[in-house]
Amino acid sequence: MKKLTFLTAIILAIATITVNSQTSGKLVSSKTQIKFFSSTPAEDIQAANTTSVSTINKETGEVVFSVPMQGFEFEKALMQKHFNSEDFLNTQSFPKAKLKGKITNLDKIDFSKDATYTASFEGEMTIKEGTKPVKENGTITIKGNVVELQSKFNIVLADYGITFVKGKPSTNIAKTVEINVLAEYKPE
Amino acid sequence: MKKKKILKIAAIIIIAGLIIGGGTALYMFNMPQRNVQTAKTDYSLTASQIVEEYLADKDAANNKYLSGDGNSKILVITGAVNKISEDFNGQKVVLLKETGDKAGISASFTAETSRNADALQIGSTVSIKGVIRSGASYDSDLELYENVILEKCDVVKK
Numbered sequence: 001m002k003k004l005t006f007l008t009a010i011i012l013a014i015a016t017i018t019v020n021s022q023t024s025g026k027l028v029s030s031k032t033q034i035k036f037f038s039s040t041p042a043e044d045i046q047a048a049n050t051t052s053v054s055t056i057n058k059e060t061g062e063v064v065f066s067v068p069m070q071g072f073e074f075e076k077a078l079m080q081k082h083f084n085s086e087d088f089l090n091t092q093s094f095p096k097a098k099l100k101g102k103i104t105n106l107d108k109i110d111f112s113k114d115a116t117y118t119a120s121f122e123g124e125m126t127i128k129e130g131t132k133p134v135k136e137n138g139t140i141t142i143k144g145n146v147v148e149l150q151s152k153f154n155i156v157l158a159d160y161g162i163t164f165v166k167g168k169p170s171t172n173i174a175k176t177v178e179i180n181v182l183a184e185y186k187p188e
Numbered sequence: 189m190k191k192k193k194i195l196k197i198a199a200i201i202i203i204a205g206l207i208i209g210g211g212t213a214l215y216m217f218n219m220p221q222r223n224v225q226t227a228k229t230d231y232s233l234t235a236s237q238i239v240e241e242y243l244a245d246k247d248a249a250n251n252k253y254l255s256g257d258g259n260s261k262i263l264v265i266t267g268a269v270n271k272i273s274e275d276f277n278g279q280k281v282v283l284l285k286e287t288g289d290k291a292g293i294s295a296s297f298t299a300e301t302s303r304n305a306d307a308l309q310i311g312s313t314v315s316i317k318g319v320i321r322s323g324a325s326y327d328s329d330l331e332l333y334e335n336v337i338l339e340k341c342d343v344v345k346k
Contacts, residue, residue, distance in 0.1 A: 026331070028332065030273075030281075030294065030335075031273065031274075031275060031276065032276075033275070033276040033277075048277075050275040050276055050277060050279075050296065051294070051296065051321055051322070051337045051339065053327075053330060053332070053334055053335075054330075055330050055331070055332065064327075064329045064330050066327055066329070066330055066334060068321045068322030068337050069322075070254065070258050070260060070321040070322060071321045071322065071337060071339065073339075076217070076218065076219070076221075077219045077220060077221045077222065078216055078217055078219055080221070080258050081257045081258060081259075083258065084255075084256065084257055084258030085256060085257060085258075086256055090256075091254070091256075091258060092250065092251070092254045092255065092256045095250055095254060095322050095323070096322060098329065100329050182276060184276075
């Protein structure tokens with residue numbers, strides 16, 4: 001009798017764990033790449049960041065990106081210094097940027113079927129002290145249990161309180177920069 | 189005659205100034221990135237120590253470890269290898285995390301040092317040197333503990 005109770009308990013425990021892992025639906029990615037590109041007649045500036053963490057919830061469509069700002073790597077040391085400085089992104093006081101929102105056409109995306117889907121995203125992005133609504137499209141590619149997200153959009157720096165009135169950066173950095181996002185999600 | 193001499197000296201000073209100024213500007217503009225591996229280590233800590241410090245007071249830890257110009261503190265972290273993966277640049281990322289800790293240290297290696305990460309064994313204890321990019325904290329949007337991020341890493345040889 002004792003044995004039976006024990007066995008039932010184990011079966012129940014396993015069943016609970018299985019159900020939970022199926023319903024949580026959260027995919028995590030620490031394999032990410034965020035690039036930005038700024039082009040002016042004076043010079044082209046680009047930087048890449050592979051340190052972000054992102055989650056997608058398959059059930060609710062919620063997407064979150066947390067971006068450590070000091071993780072942006074520039075070709076030139078001086079560019080990186082300007083980027084991190086108090087006048088620009090002030091990364092010591094604002095070490096992380098955040099993008100969060102929802103996939104609005106979740107019904108069009110079948111996470112159990114290998115294919116490439118266009119995902120519409122609506123949410124908000126916080127950089128430095130500014131939070132702005134974001135509405136962009138991206139593609140989601142499903143291949144087995146690997147989910148890849150890709151998106152490309154532009155942001156206006158002044159929207160986030162990133163402005164330069166004087167000095168070299170004001171002529172060498174574009175007012176609008178292109179952002180490229182790539183992330184690979186695997187079930188844990 | 190005297191006037192000519194003064195003019196000559198003035199011209200030499202101006203030209204020398206231009207050369208030095210221009211040279212400095214050019215050097216500043218093309219200054220290479222800091223070499224993290226040959227630079228002095230600012231702090232040596234265990235994986236658990238830095239995670240605890242960040243989870244206790246994130247702002248105080250950011251003030252201590254992050255620098256305003258992006259050249260943040262160079263750390264040597266000792267901890268257990270939990271996971272080895274690869275980023276989109278094909279560079280190795282080693283996760284140092286002690287059993288029972290809420291977060292760990294994600295250490296990104298470089299194109300030059302990635303092969304040193306290959307030799308590491310899961311579960312073994314190693315010391316890794318790199319520059320800190322961000323600290324550990326609980327993110328309520330991700331519903332996850334974020335790891336401490338180190339970059340430009342290499343294994344510290346004993």
